[in-house]
Amino acid sequence: MRQSKLFTKTFKEAPKDEVSINAQLLIRGGFVDKVMAGVYTYLPLGLRVLNKIKNIIREEIDAVGGQEILMPALSPKENWEKTGRWAGLDVLFKLEGAGGKEYALGASHEEIVTPLVQKYAASYKDFPVCVYQIQDKFRNEPRAKSGLLRGREFSMKDMYSFHSNEEDLDRYYNQVIKAYFNIYNRCGLGSITHLVFSSGGTFSRYSHEFQTLAEDGEDTIYLCQACGVGVNKEIISEQQSCPECGGKDLKEKKSIEVGNIFKLKTKYSEAFDYEFTDEDGNRRTVLMGCYGIGPSRVMGSMVEVYHDKNGIIWPESVAPFAAHLVSLCKNGAQIKQADDIYESLLRKKIDVLYDDRLEISAGQKFADSDLFGIPKRIIVSPKTLERRSVEIKNRGEEKTILLKINNL
Amino acid sequence: MRQSKLFTKTFKEAPKDEVSINAQLLIRGGFVDKVMAGVYTYLPLGLRVLNKIKNIIREEIDAVGGQEILMPALSPKENWEKTGRWAGLDVLFKLEGAGGKEYALGASHEEIVTPLVQKYAASYKDFPVCVYQIQDKFRNEPRAKSGLLRGREFSMKDMYSFHSNEEDLDRYYNQVIKAYFNIYNRCGLGSITHLVFSSGGTFSRYSHEFQTLAEDGEDTIYLCQACGVGVNKEIISEQQSCPECGGKDLKEKKSIEVGNIFKLKTKYSEAFDYEFTDEDGNRRTVLMGCYGIGPSRVMGSMVEVYHDKNGIIWPESVAPFAAHLVSLCKNGAQIKQADDIYESLLRKKIDVLYDDRLEISAGQKFADSDLFGIPKRIIVSPKTLERRSVEIKNRGEEKTILLKINNL
Numbered sequence A, B: 001m002r003q004s005k006l007f008t009k010t011f012k013e014a015p016k017d018e019v020s021i022n023a024q025l026l027i028r029g030g031f032v033d034k035v036m037a038g039v040y041t042y043l044p045l046g047l048r049v050l051n052k053i054k055n056i057i058r059e060e061i062d063a064v065g066g067q068e069i070l071m072p073a074l075s076p077k078e079n080w081e082k083t084g085r086w087a088g089l090d091v092l093f094k095l096e097g098a099g100g101k102e103y104a105l106g107a108s109h110e111e112i113v114t115p116l117v118q119k120y121a122a123s124y125k126d127f128p129v130c131v132y133q134i135q136d137k138f139r140n141e142p143r144a145k146s147g148l149l150r151g152r153e154f155s156m157k158d159m160y161s162f163h164s165n166e167e168d169l170d171r172y173y174n175q176v177i178k179a180y181f182n183i184y185n186r187c188g189l190g191s192i193t194h195l196v197f198s199s200g201g202t203f204s205r206y207s208h209e210f211q212t213l214a215e216d217g218e219d220t221i222y223l224c225q226a227c228g229v230g231v232n233k234e235i236i237s238e239q240q241s242c243p244e245c246g247g248k249d250l251k252e253k254k255s256i257e258v259g260n261i262f263k264l265k266t267k268y269s270e271a272f273d274y275e276f277t278d279e280d281g282n283r284r285t286v287l288m289g290c291y292g293i294g295p296s297r298v299m300g301s302m303v304e305v306y307h308d309k310n311g312i313i314w315p316e317s318v319a320p321f322a323a324h325l326v327s328l329c330k331n332g333a334q335i336k337q338a339d340d341i342y343e344s345l346l347r348k349k350i351d352v353l354y355d356d357r358l359e360i361s362a363g364q365k366f367a368d369s370d371l372f373g374i375p376k377r378i379i380v381s382p383k384t385l386e387r388r389s390v391e392i393k394n395r396g397e398e399k400t401i402l403l404k405i406n407n408l
Helices: A023-029 A046-061 A077-083 A110-118 A166-186 A233-238 A267-271 A296-307 A332-347 A362-372 A382-386 B021-028 B043-061 B077-083 B110-120 B166-186 B235-240 B267-271 B293-305 B333-345 B362-372 B382-386
Strands: A032-036 A039-042 A074-076 A093-096 A102-105 A129-138 A152-163 A193-199 A206-213 A217-222 A230-232 A250-265 A275-277 A281-284 A287-293 A322-326 A352-356 A376-380 A390-396 A398-403 B032-036 B040-044 B075-076 B093-096 B102-104 B129-138 B153-163 B192-199 B204-215 B218-225 B230-234 B250-264 B275-278 B283-285 B286-293 B322-326 B354-355 B376-380 B387-392 B400-404
Touching: A023 A032, A023 A296, A032 B075, A032 B110, A039 A152, A039 A322, A046 A152, A046 A166, A046 A296, A074 A077, A074 A382, A074 B032, A077 A102, A077 A110, A077 A267, A077 B235, A093 B093, A110 A129, A110 A152, A110 A267, A110 A287, A129 A296, A152 A166, A152 B376, A166 A193, A166 A206, A166 A250, A166 A287, A166 B230, A193 A250, A206 A296, A217 A233, A230 A233, A230 A250, A250 A267, A250 A296, A267 A382, A287 B235, A322 A332, A322 A362, A322 B129, A332 A352, A332 A376, A332 A382, A352 A362, A376 A382, A382 A390, B021 B032, B021 B267, B021 B293, B040 B043, B040 B218, B043 B129, B043 B166, B043 B293, B075 B077, B077 B102, B077 B110, B077 B267, B110 B129, B110 B153, B110 B267, B153 B166, B166 B192, B166 B204, B166 B250, B166 B286, B192 B218, B192 B235, B192 B250, B204 B293, B218 B235, B230 B235, B230 B250, B250 B267, B250 B293, B267 B286, B322 B333, B322 B362, B333 B354, B333 B376, B354 B362, B376 B382, B382 B387
Parallel strands: A193 A230, A322 A352, A322 A376, B192 B230, B322 B354, B322 B376
Antiparallel strands: A032 A039, A074 A102, A093 A102, A129 A152, A152 A287, A193 A206, A206 A250, A217 A230, A217 A250, A250 A287, A275 A281, A376 A390, A390 A398, B032 B040, B075 B102, B093 B102, B129 B153, B153 B286, B192 B204, B204 B250, B218 B230, B218 B250, B250 B286, B275 B283, B376 B387, B387 B400
């Protein structure tokens, strides 16, 4: 894409009301625009990153048999009354429609997905069923000061699994843990993301969070120095040892929660009287698990972790473009040569942003490029063209190399 | 995909409260599930169709320079008060959040996109700017009985263009008309979709709708027999001739609105004091156009138009799968051969649904296949295998041909 066509611009200063690094850099770079606290518009550069994260999640969840669906945000009060969450979930947005009918905006979707799957899966032969969606969630958060990390509207991949027995739920739950680590690995967060034991609520001893280490993280976790799993505050106040390996050396760290999974067991299936017929013809209650990961929160976390004083440093897998071709050419013949390089990169299917702007200084172009955080910068200038070359620099490194245009 | 893995099933009967053909067939086939009036979940088969329609729209809108963004559904009351639509738009969903803050759910996005683009485009050199999103819209419809045709939550591609002069707005508006016809052509609706003149509101003489002819359509249009454009009821009561060619022979038809475009001119830019600096350094008000097309409504319209008594007949471009491989094989060696055909189709990158279910009768399999409406049916049975062949039938046609497996 030609940068001259991009309607967004960069800003030197972040808005004064944004305290988080992720919001500051994403707004300055024109990745997102703040509509109000906790509510953002994704601009062309930001939407590219968000969609790449969503597609990584989609591929890994499809690989563990997830079937993608799309549930509505708007849902009837009755469903939420059945589970007690109409009154019990304080962040639930409620609204009234024509004829006095009351609705909730989906904060999560157990109330919709349980009666949905109930219509289709009634025999032990039908299980397991694993369905997921990638969709905006709405939560009436009293505080929303962390940019993409805590939104009132934010994107979420939420998956729900349905099982005929506990062994199968356990098996699938462990399979999803692996799929989640595949996702974090592919997003460049694998080495700093830990499985963390947290309270399981009424139905299970533990649930699990995925926590990414980050200096400005809102959460505190305690990492087992023996096996690398963590526990959250709640668990460490109950027990002073690692629930995985029994290790006693737990080290306090700041982190950001980038995913969580629960064994819901029969909590929601009971609320909807969701039973199935087992091998012996008996009626039994369906078991459920739920698995959440927020693409927008993952995006914000990456910025928190991967940036320097000049801007963002995107991992290749989610960068808005693979390469940033920055042209400092001013006269016709040179511009033609820069255009040719751009066209040849496009022909090679390289996803490239081409800074073809004429009235912008080299300094401003480099500042924009650093802010954008595209992994590879390719500079074409009168000086490099004299040597039939371009200069290549990786974002986050100082070293530059000169490469013959023919070898590009 | 193996049909044995698909969690949805087909239903013989449509729900009694669904009066529209599109909802009846889509629910029976397991494409959508009704959550409540005007609100549907897209199931795996339905989401495939919806995404294909969205991608066709995306490609054609990108081709006319649209830049994709993603705005939130949640938006602050203040923005809607500025344009008078907080009080004036009767279908606007309103809700209250933490601290008594009031929000609207986006029914359309002029109130968000205008102040957004205002932050970035301030000089005549910055125009035109054309941004769009594909996102769910919310409208508090008093009646929502038409399946996907009139929803309380429904998908929408809404584009907004910003211009420094009227000639450029006119030029772009005409370009979008062509892009829209490209979309309808690719969705198989081109030959029955007409440009229809409708009232332009305060700012323009006309706006335009795109209307697809359909027996059960909610709308009435009057088609000029000379040039093929239409006028809606409002226009025909003002003038008895075609606004395009002056023709007097206007024929009444039933139709479904599948898109609409407006020259908003300065209606919203004035509300937000959105001015730019022109070539001479003068401040002038920005001109706007808006362009809507609903992927879910297009999907519903297709079903209304393309079905028979047995089910849906999808155009190839949006069908959930290109081919439906229906196996009637029961014993191990035959099943192995059917599996091999499936694998070889996958290797050829053919998007195929494989009915590998063992306990389902041939009659039920054919009934499901007709209901699904996948363009090509490939039957593999003990009988066809004897002749090392499969039987091929196009949906909506009677003729079958026998094809050697080697030639598949």
